[in-house]
Amino acid sequence: MELWRKLANPWGQEVLIGISWDLMWAALVFGLGFVAVHFVWARAKANGTSGSDHSESNSSKGWNLPVKVLRHAISERVFHWLMSAAMIVLLVTAFFPIVGVQFAWVEIHWIAGLVLAVTILYHIIQATVWQNFWAMWIDKDDIKAGKLELNNILSKDEEEAPKAGKYPVDHKLFHHAASVAGLLAIATGLLMMLRIDTWFGPADPDRFFSDAQWGVVYVLHGLGGVGLITLVITHIYFAVRPDKWWITKSMFFGWITRDDYLKHHDPERWVVGKKEAPGQEEGGAGPADSRLTHGEGNRAT
Amino acid sequence: MAVIRDMISGFELFQPTAVDDAIELLSRYGDDGWVLSGGLDSFDWFKDRIKKPTAVVDLANVEELKGVRISSDGVEIGAMTTITEVSKHPHLLENYSILAQAAGHIATPQIRNRGTLGGNLSQDTRCWYYRSGWPCYRAGGNVCYAGTPTSMNREHCITGASRCVAVNPSDSAPALIALGAQFVIRGPRGEKIVEAQDYFMSPAVDIQRMTVLKADELLTSIRIPATWSGTDFYYEKMEDRKAWDFALVSVASAIKINGGVIEDARLAVNGIAPFPVRLEVVESFIKGKEPTDELGMAAGQLSLSTINAQPLRHNGFKLPLMRNLVRRSIRGTEG
Numbered sequence: 001m002e003l004w005r006k007l008a009n010p011w012g013q014e015v016l017i018g019i020s021w022d023l024m025w026a027a028l029v030f031g032l033g034f035v036a037v038h039f040v041w042a043r044a045k046a047n048g049t050s051g052s053d054h055s056e057s058n059s060s061k062g063w064n065l066p067v068k069v070l071r072h073a074i075s076e077r078v079f080h081w082l083m084s085a086a087m088i089v090l091l092v093t094a095f096f097p098i099v100g101v102q103f104a105w106v107e108i109h110w111i112a113g114l115v116l117a118v119t120i121l122y123h124i125i126q127a128t129v130w131q132n133f134w135a136m137w138i139d140k141d142d143i144k145a146g147k148l149e150l151n152n153i154l155s156k157d158e159e160e161a162p163k164a165g166k167y168p169v170d171h172k173l174f175h176h177a178a179s180v181a182g183l184l185a186i187a188t189g190l191l192m193m194l195r196i197d198t199w200f201g202p203a204d205p206d207r208f209f210s211d212a213q214w215g216v217v218y219v220l221h222g223l224g225g226v227g228l229i230t231l232v233i234t235h236i237y238f239a240v241r242p243d244k245w246w247i248t249k250s251m252f253f254g255w256i257t258r259d260d261y262l263k264h265h266d267p268e269r270w271v272v273g274k275k276e277a278p279g280q281e282e283g284g285a286g287p288a289d290s291r292l293t294h295g296e297g298n299r300a301t
Numbered sequence: 302m303a304v305i306r307d308m309i310s311g312f313e314l315f316q317p318t319a320v321d322d323a324i325e326l327l328s329r330y331g332d333d334g335w336v337l338s339g340g341l342d343s344f345d346w347f348k349d350r351i352k353k354p355t356a357v358v359d360l361a362n363v364e365e366l367k368g369v370r371i372s373s374d375g376v377e378i379g380a381m382t383t384i385t386e387v388s389k390h391p392h393l394l395e396n397y398s399i400l401a402q403a404a405g406h407i408a409t410p411q412i413r414n415r416g417t418l419g420g421n422l423s424q425d426t427r428c429w430y431y432r433s434g435w436p437c438y439r440a441g442g443n444v445c446y447a448g449t450p451t452s453m454n455r456e457h458c459i460t461g462a463s464r465c466v467a468v469n470p471s472d473s474a475p476a477l478i479a480l481g482a483q484f485v486i487r488g489p490r491g492e493k494i495v496e497a498q499d500y501f502m503s504p505a506v507d508i509q510r511m512t513v514l515k516a517d518e519l520l521t522s523i524r525i526p527a528t529w530s531g532t533d534f535y536y537e538k539m540e541d542r543k544a545w546d547f548a549l550v551s552v553a554s555a556i557k558i559n560g561g562v563i564e565d566a567r568l569a570v571n572g573i574a575p576f577p578v579r580l581e582v583v584e585s586f587i588k589g590k591e592p593t594d595e596l597g598m599a600a601g602q603l604s605l606s607t608i609n610a611q612p613l614r615h616n617g618f619k620l621p622l623m624r625n626l627v628r629r630s631i632r633g634t635e636g
Contacts, residue, residue, distance in 0.1 A: 097506075195464070205444060
């Protein structure tokens with residue numbers, strides 16, 4: 001398997017042209033392989049366990065909780081689906097022509113890339129200014145939970161991992177991997193727009209870099225792109241899994257149920273209700289707090 | 302320009318006598334195979350050692366690809382028919398003179414004797430950066446050396462560019478588009494027929510191919526319907542010298558006139574884009590009107606606006622050239 005494509009430039013120097021398309025197939029195989037292995041493992045695990053007790057009374061002890069917990073505000077959902085659409089268009093326009101599905105892809109590709117760049121910029125501003133930026137950060141509890149979950153996967157131990165804040169550790173890891181691959185592809189893609197005619201002006205291919213340096217830009221763009229193939233495959237797989245459907249639904253409707261909240265999240269780490277005063281009735285929400293409540297994200301660490 | 306080294310890299314030569322055998326060979330070798338028809342494009346590549354196929358499939362002995370077959374529906378020309386035969390064939394001269402005329406403008410008599418109609422339609426672009434073996438987009442790289450402000454791009458395209466600014470060099474292509482021809486393609490998956498203008502590939506779709514032909518497919522024949530037989534034709538090729546040169550711009554038109562007005566028309570231009578361009582908007586515009594010089598001027602101007610021309614630094618002259626050729630093709634006379 002080759003990693004790079006190289007050609008001799010007019011001065012006889014061998015320069016990078018881009019990644020080898022073998023890497024595209026490798027990313028596809030890796031993504032589908034991960035899905036197959038996880039599917040088999042999850043089935044085996046489901047057959048071997050009887051399920052743990054997530055009684056509401058224990059988890060919600062001392063908390064006054066709403067019936068529906070807002071997980072994703074409308075602005076976050078619009079961002080997510082816009083970004084998803086742009087990402088799918090980008091992957092299709094990037095890789096379908098390589099596998100023989102031919103169409104005029106260049107213009108669609110850079111316009112979708114621009115949409116992705118704008119949505120990501122919006123997301124960064126929103127997460128920094130209006131949301132808890134650190135909610136996506138991996139803290140000590142996440143590391144502990146990750147270690148325990150990994151241990152549960154690799155052994156037959158069934159030690160229960162601590163519940164997550166707003167975002168479980170695997171979500172955070174996916175987010176960071178997608179951020180690296182996505183930002184790599186976006187940054188290099190914006191540079192590559194200089195090499196084609198766009199709404200912003202005619203091609204200016206010699207701007208900034210030599211042909212050898214441009215080769216590096218193309219390689220980084222390719223690496224970001226093939227990385228996203230694997231990440232998108234795994235993301236879609238988890239989104240359609242029945243045991244994750246409660247999260248996927250929240251990306252459509254915004255909220256999760258109080259039961260799912262208590263089953264998967266630690267009210268101390270993702271605060272959505274009010275702590276009951278001592279002496280108040282324990283055991284969950286009453287009719288008065290059935291409003292949709294938006295959590296505050298993970299506590300800052 | 303490339304230095305001719307006159308020493309071709311080794312390859313395995315196959316000389317099949319049937320189309321099916323040729324297709325089987327092309328399927329076997331895929332991208333490492335090469336179709337040899339007249340050899341006038343191929344040997345340049347081979348001698349420059351820029352293209353080094355593993356196997357060359359020479360079609361010279363495939364008789365079913367040769368000759369002009371006349372029927373009541375029109376005429377079918379084998380892809381391996383020589384350009385000389387096309388330019389001098391009595392039936393073509395009488396009924397489809399635009400094709401014979403275009404064929405007569407190709408290169409030189411020696412080249413026309415050896416070159417084939419299929420080869421002229423399927424030949425690679427003549428961009429010298431690409432032909433010199435530079436790693437441009439068309440060669441699999443990520444640069445267009447011809448598109449920069451300092452490039453030698455006098456002969457390159459004024460429209461239709463997508464990263465690559467090379468032009469299609471075929472003289473016969475616009476004539477066949479004007480005649481409403483269909484191209485017959487055979488491959489391991491069977492036969493397919495494409496309209497003449499759809500045979501040519503835009504770099505926006507595939508920057509490394511000039512035509513829709515895949516590595517295991519052959520252009521077997523060109524079918525010209527009787528629809529345009531004997532109508533008013535116009536062909537003109539502007540080149541830097543009167544022989545052995547590629548067109549700066551060429552135009553071909555087939556116009557049916559009834560009662561002094563244009564009843565139907567087909568126009569095509571080459572040398573302005575990476576593919577021959579059919580001017581359908583102009584065709585619609587001139588229908589129902591008298592073929593006067595005023596109409597030609599208006600049509601020429603319209604042709605410029607419809608192609609969304611974006612000339613390079615050195616080829617702005619192609620705009621008035623194309624405008625005037627379209628004007629002449631409607632007026633019907635040179636000068």
